[in-house]
Amino acid sequence: LLDVTVVASAFLGLYVKTPRTDIDSEILQVGTHESLVEFGAAVTAGAGAQDAATSKDQSLGTVAVTLVLDPLTEAAQRVAPLLLVLRDQLKVPLRLLLLPEMEYSEFPLQKFYRYVVTSDLSDVAPRAVFRDLPKHQILTMRMDVPEPWNVQSSWTLQDVDNLRCDDVICGDEPGSTVTTIEYSLKSLVVGGQCYDVVFHHPPNGLQLSLLSSSTAANTDAISDTLVMQNLGYFQLQAQPGVWQIALASGRGRDLFELLTDQADSSHPVVKDEEEEASLVPVSSHPVLVTTFYDTVTQLRVRKKRGMEDLQLLEDTPSTGEEQQPASASQTVEVQAQGPGSSVAAGGGGIFSSMSKMFSLSTNTTQQEDNKIHVFSLATGHLYERFLKIMMLSVVKRSSMPVKFWLFENFLSPTFKESAEAMAQAYGFEVAFVTYKWPSWLRQQTSKQRIIWGYKILFLDVLFPLNVNKVIYVDSDQTVRGDLAELWKMDLKGKPYGYTPFCSSRKETLGYQFWRQGYWKDHLRGKPYHISALYVVDLLRFRQMAVGDQLRALYDQLSRDPNSLANLDQDLPNYAQHMVPIFSLPQEWLWCESWCSDDTKAKAKTIDLCNNPMHKEPKLDMAKRVISGALFKEGWNELDEEIRELEHRHKITAGSREATTASFSVGGG
Known part of the structure; x- marks a missing residue:
């Protein structure tokens, strides 16, 4: 019963500081004969209310569960299958008070919900089954899992x-109405909090590594991250087992x-006067990943003796547009040579100090x-x-090696297979990254807004610490220029660069x-910038704690559902007034909706922005806009080249061609 209670409370997100002891009197005040249903513990699974009454000695002692629910809420959808388990398997008496709203402007439930728990404990493969779904709407499947679970689509x-039906097919096979989707638990999140025992605040920016043994060698790192200012939170991905968390090399x-x-170590005791506790320094902290529940790992750190006055995030020159410090030009020169040149030569300035601060090793950073x-x-x-x-368009135009970092949470198994085949055929690298939206950060319910959040809120923790810069490119863009130009561009000390919206198409200015x-x-x-393409100097981004600032601002603004x-x-x-943006040259993003036709020839990337004046299917727009004399290969040619590659590798995209989308991924 304890395990069920823990899982249910964590899943439902119900946290009560003091127990409610006067439940009976409140039930009597609002309950009626029609709204209050009392269930005893069921003798057999699936027994109705008439057969539910049993004596108290058949239930779990004197435990009883009382629920007050609005039946037309997501909370009611979530708790319903749990109630069946409590009643049918644990023999817990239930009292259920249904308290719906009396007036609605619209139907409150917009989704079908199944909780994968079964009252039949002999079923070793629990599954969610949706029956009699509407056939004339497009449906989207989304998993709702406990925070520690990294669940990915596997087949x-x-x-x-x-998900939809048409005149040809309404399932996995012609003539079938059954669609099967399999998910697998890929890893578990090791989450926790880290704080400085002397100054009593999170050491935001402190880098952590998850190791496979007690050694502090960074070559053994399974994953790495940094400590957020928000609650001192950190998140690492791991498999079940025994791991070690250590401070990553660097500043x-x-x-x-x-x-x-002291009780956890045989090291000599060092008295920490601030906490009045005996604490000893260790090279790593053991972590046992042995449960599927949400556990919190507490890490305590302090400054070394003699380092108390030094800051982890060093002060740097102003990033205001009126100032262009000499160190900014040093940054470009060193980046072109690789950070190893600066370190070997003992170079100073912003970049060499940040390289030490935010790199696991000089060699790996130079390679990246x-x-x-x-x-x-x-x-x-x-x-x-x-x-x-x-x-494919990026690789064909690039004068430098390319590595793609693709957010894995929403990708299909077929796409991953195809991306790996493309990497082998065209000589680029591909890696998949993932992150779990923390429970303490305001959640989004729309899948489109969840995706938008992942684009901007976790840039400081999404990539390995030895990656110093990334270029975000929307999936519906086609690249005409060499991204190496953008890669080497001087951002004038700013953490990221975006392209301002075009203003050359007069008919859409309104x-x-x-x-x-x-x-x-x-x-x-x-200027107001478009989010379809941007460059992030991760060294600068992390050094300025931009991720913490954006998350705090998001949490504040998102309280109003009409904002953002x-x-x-x-x-x-x-x-922009707290985190400055470097405005990229206009030619780095051309969009037909906002940019005039005579500027298209100079465009280095083409984005398929939605047109506010009329709607056009994305696929039709792609074939029309990305074609003609301006392109070495049009959209159709690139698409056919990929299809031929997938055919050679026998990669099947599915039972129907991808021609529609339920929502847009990109900005603009």
Whole structure:
């Protein structure tokens, strides 16, 4: 019963500081004969209310469960299968009070929900079954799992973002109405909090590594991350087993030491007067991943003796547009040579200090800096199709090696197989990254807004610590220029660079909301940028704690459900006065909706922005816009090239061609 209670409370997100002891009197006040249903413990699974009454000695002691529910809420959808387990398997008496709202402006439930728990404990493969779903709407499948679980789609023929029926097919096979989707638990999240026992605040920016043994060698790191300012939170991915968390090499390890209680170590005792406890420094902290429940790992650190006055995040010159420090030009020169040149020569300035602060090792960092790192994400078969064409266009035009970092949470198994085949055929690298949205950060319920959030809120922790820069490219873009130019571009000390919206297509100027009202007053002359392409200097981004600032601002603004309409775009633009944006040259992003036709010839990337004046299917727009004399290969040619590659590798995209999407991934 205890395990069930823990799982249920964590899953439902119900946290009560003091128990409610006067439940009976409150039930009597609001309950009626029609709304209050009392169930005894059932003798057999599935027994109805008439057969449910049993004596108290057949139930679990004197435990009883009382629930007050609005039946037309997500909470009621979640708790219903748990109630069946409590009643039928644990023999717990239940009292259920249904208390619905009396008036609705619209039907409150917009989704079908199944909780994968079964009252038949002999079933070794629990599954969710949806029956009699509507056939004339497009449905989207989304998993709702406990925070520690990293669950990925492992097998499916259908597009889980566009489940639908048509005249030809309504299932995995012609003539079938059954669609099967399999998911697997890929890893578990090791989450926790880290705080400085002397200064009593999180050491935000402190880098951590998950090791396979007690050694502090970074070559053994399974995953790495940094400590957020938000609650001192950190997150690492692991498999079940015994692991060690250690401070990653660099400035953090130079300044801090990891502590543990005297009882947990045989090291000599060092008295910590601030906490009045005996703490000893250790090289690593053991972590046991032995449960599927949400556990919190507490890490304690303090500054080493003699390092108390040094800051982990060093002060750097101003990033204001009026100032262009000499160190900014040093940054470009060193980046072109690789950080190893600066370290070997003992070079100073911003870059060499940040390289030490935010790199695991000089050699691995130099290897990563000699290639272009491209980040992107997609969901649904159509946008996966766009993503493959974007990747191919990048590689064909690039003068440097390319490594793609693809957000794994929403990708299909078929796409991953195809991406790996493309990497082998075209000589680029591909890696998949994942992150779990923390429970303490305000959640989004729409899948589109969840994707937008992942584009901007976790850039500081999404990539390995030895990756110093990434270029985000929307999946529906086609690249005409060499991304090496963008990779080497001087951002003038700013953490990221975006392209401002075009203003050359006069007929759509009236739709640019930032030219008037609130946004005009807030921007105070600064441009409003599009989020379809941006460059992130991760060294600078982490050193300025931009991730912490954006998350705090997001949590504040998202309290109003009408704010941040375009989350991934509005947030960095709103934050310009605290986190400056470097405006990229206009030719780095051309979009037909906002840019004039005569500027297309200079465009280095083409984005398929939605047109505010009329709707056009994305696939038709791609074939029309990305064609003609301006392109070495049009969209159709690139698409056919990928299809031929997949045919050679016998990769099947599914039972129907990807032609539609239920929502857009990109900005603009």
